[in-house]
Amino acid sequence: MEKTIYFDHAATTPVRPEVLEAMLPFFTEKFGNPSTIYSYGRESKKYIEDARDKVAKALGAQSKEIFFTGSGTEADNWAIKGVAYANRKKGNHIITTSIEHHAVLHTCNFLEKEGFEVTYLPVDKDGLVDPEQVREAIKPETILISVMFANNEIGTIQPISEIGKIAKEKGIIFHTDAVQAVGSVNVNVEELNVDLLSLSAHKFYGPKGVGALYIRRGTKITSFMHGGAQERGKRASTENVPGIVGLGKAIELATANIEGNAKYVKRLRDRIIDEVLNTIPYVRLNGHREKRLPGNINFSFEFIEGESLLLLLDMKGIAASSGSACTSGSLDPSHVLLAIGLPHEIAHGSLRITLGPDNTDEEVDYFLSVLPEIVGRLREMSPLYEAVKNKNKSKK
Amino acid sequence: MYSQKVMDHFMNPRNMGEIEDADGVGLVGNPKCGDIMKMYLKIENDVIVDAKFKTFGCGAAVATSSISTEMIKGKTIEEALKITNEAVAEALDGLPPQKMHCSNLAEEAIKAAIEDYRKRKGITGNNQNSFESCQGCCKKCEDVHDDFHEEE
Numbered sequence: 001m002e003k004t005i006y007f008d009h010a011a012t013t014p015v016r017p018e019v020l021e022a023m024l025p026f027f028t029e030k031f032g033n034p035s036t037i038y039s040y041g042r043e044s045k046k047y048i049e050d051a052r053d054k055v056a057k058a059l060g061a062q063s064k065e066i067f068f069t070g071s072g073t074e075a076d077n078w079a080i081k082g083v084a085y086a087n088r089k090k091g092n093h094i095i096t097t098s099i100e101h102h103a104v105l106h107t108c109n110f111l112e113k114e115g116f117e118v119t120y121l122p123v124d125k126d127g128l129v130d131p132e133q134v135r136e137a138i139k140p141e142t143i144l145i146s147v148m149f150a151n152n153e154i155g156t157i158q159p160i161s162e163i164g165k166i167a168k169e170k171g172i173i174f175h176t177d178a179v180q181a182v183g184s185v186n187v188n189v190e191e192l193n194v195d196l197l198s199l200s201a202h203k204f205y206g207p208k209g210v211g212a213l214y215i216r217r218g219t220k221i222t223s224f225m226h227g228g229a230q231e232r233g234k235r236a237s238t239e240n241v242p243g244i245v246g247l248g249k250a251i252e253l254a255t256a257n258i259e260g261n262a263k264y265v266k267r268l269r270d271r272i273i274d275e276v277l278n279t280i281p282y283v284r285l286n287g288h289r290e291k292r293l294p295g296n297i298n299f300s301f302e303f304i305e306g307e308s309l310l311l312l313l314d315m316k317g318i319a320a321s322s323g324s325a326c327t328s329g330s331l332d333p334s335h336v337l338l339a340i341g342l343p344h345e346i347a348h349g350s351l352r353i354t355l356g357p358d359n360t361d362e363e364v365d366y367f368l369s370v371l372p373e374i375v376g377r378l379r380e381m382s383p384l385y386e387a388v389k390n391k392n393k394s395k396k
Numbered sequence: 397m398y399s400q401k402v403m404d405h406f407m408n409p410r411n412m413g414e415i416e417d418a419d420g421v422g423l424v425g426n427p428k429c430g431d432i433m434k435m436y437l438k439i440e441n442d443v444i445v446d447a448k449f450k451t452f453g454c455g456a457a458v459a460t461s462s463i464s465t466e467m468i469k470g471k472t473i474e475e476a477l478k479i480t481n482e483a484v485a486e487a488l489d490g491l492p493p494q495k496m497h498c499s500n501l502a503e504e505a506i507k508a509a510i511e512d513y514r515k516r517k518g519i520t521g522n523n524q525n526s527f528e529s530c531q532g533c534c535k536k537c538e539d540v541h542d543d544f545h546e547e548e
Contacts, residue, residue, distance in 0.1 A: 305430050307454035311406060324430055324454070333430065345427030381412055381458065383434040383450040384427060 003317040005363045010354035016205040022249040026242040044241050051248025058255040060188035067213045067231045072179040072200030075213040076103040079175040079196040082221035083144045091141030097121045098339040126288035127156035131163045149178035153336040154287030155296025164193025183254035195219045206250030210243030261357040266294040295355040300346045303385035304378040312374045323350040399489035405459035413448045422508025431457040435505040456495035460502040
């Protein structure tokens with residue numbers, strides 16, 4: 001394989017060299033347990049608090065409102081279960097959407113078994129949630145609303161601020177899973193009117209195995225891990241010091257040039273979207289054309305199946321992703337693509353490309369040069385395409 | 397995740413295409429499940445002299461289509477009908493557990509094409525696996541996938 005092109009930044013990103021450099025001392029010479037009182041420990045503690053300040057600054061929050069977790073999934077689990085259990089006496093109703101990440105959906109499914117009632121709001125064809133539908137779904141028993149900031153598959157950015165306003169008005173706790181958004185677009189907890197926000201370091205060039213949950217002061221939530229006094233007793237366990245330091249450095253770097261990076265990545269994104277839609281027939285763009293993450297592209301290529309497409313792209317050195325059943329480990333294609341109304345057979349032919357600031361115009365050129373041939377090759381093999389070709393022939 | 401043999405058959409599929417004057421055509425699978433296999437057979441004196449396929453599906457679906465056409469060429473109808481999904485998977489040096497349903501599809505495509513041949517010849521048989529009669533995902537697939545999930 002001559003070239004390798006990484007087009008799967010929504011899955012994960014590499015740790016930036018500056019981030020790694022910041023982390024390394026905390027594996028070896030600065031190994032102290034932050035809960036100890038001697039100098040080793042005190043130093044570790046200081047760096048954790050420094051990272052907390054950086055996260056708080058990036059989100060427009062107070063440092064005391066930032067709690068480190070083991071992942072974005074953990075942050076989602078904590079937000080939802082924590083609010084549900086802490087507010088059980090007030091009510092048992094939760095509102096979320098049908099296109100959430102499984103970290104939210106499966107947590108809600110679990111809570112349904114525990115006696116909670118969950119409303120899964122539909123989305124429109126672009127994947128947008130209607131804030132008015134959120135308002136209408138609110139009942140006296142509603143204790144939590146959870147709507148993702150930006151979708152991991154189709155990139156659609158939700159009207160979080162508007163939904164947050166409604167939640168605030170009604171006095172309901174509002175959570176957003178911002179795992180895909182933090183580091184790519186500006187995220188400010190005050191502007192968004194959110195009470196809880198999840199993020200994950202490895203989505204913005206930080207390390208895996210560390211995330212954070214923003215908890216607005218005064219939000220009623222149970223502790224997630226029970227044990228020591230770490231994270232003010234809310235999330236016990238000895239801190240992942242190198243990870244937390246890495247998260248802090250990564251969020252600082254990502255937010256320092258967020259506008260410039262977004263503009264750059266968006267230009268690459270639009271080059272791909274425009275060229276593919278103009279040159280390849282039977283293609284649709286999934287997700288909203290404008291209200292989408294700067295690096296997200298999601299196409300459905302009719303008559304072909306996503307995994308085959310990924311294998312052929314991989315042979316050309318291009319790493320991408322799909323919402324086809326064959327890549328999900330079940331027979332159903334992505335719940336997100338079905339929720340925006342795609343028929344199963346079209347959902348199976350989806351291709352997700354997620355770009356980052358490390359991608360280049362040359363990589364986009366190369367991708368655009370190999371894609372038509374790959375799509376053509378798979379269509380030639382497809383009995384579904386054969387049927388369409390024959391139909392077109394008889395029309396002529 | 398795939399064996400070298402699967403990747404070879406996926407990248408260089410054997411016998412991909414159509415036979416215009418085929419004696420039997422079998423179409424199995426369902427676009428809803430993400431895989432459809434169409435098998436064309438040329439049959440002389442009960443011997444399969446040529447076989448071609450078209451497939452909409454994942455890497456494993458293409459590879460099983462490809463290798464099954466190789467396996468049935470030169471075989472009598474009776475011999476071809478004895479080819480099982482396990483034999484197809486084995487010929488590919490195995491398939492990942494969640495992909496075993498693709499080998500079912502190959503077995504079914506062979507059977508459906510032979511049924512079609514027999515129907516055309518006036519030999520009655522039931523055409524259970526035709527595309528038209530498949531209203532949803534075959535139960536076989538679900539079993540395989542359920543097993544897979546339990547292992548997780």
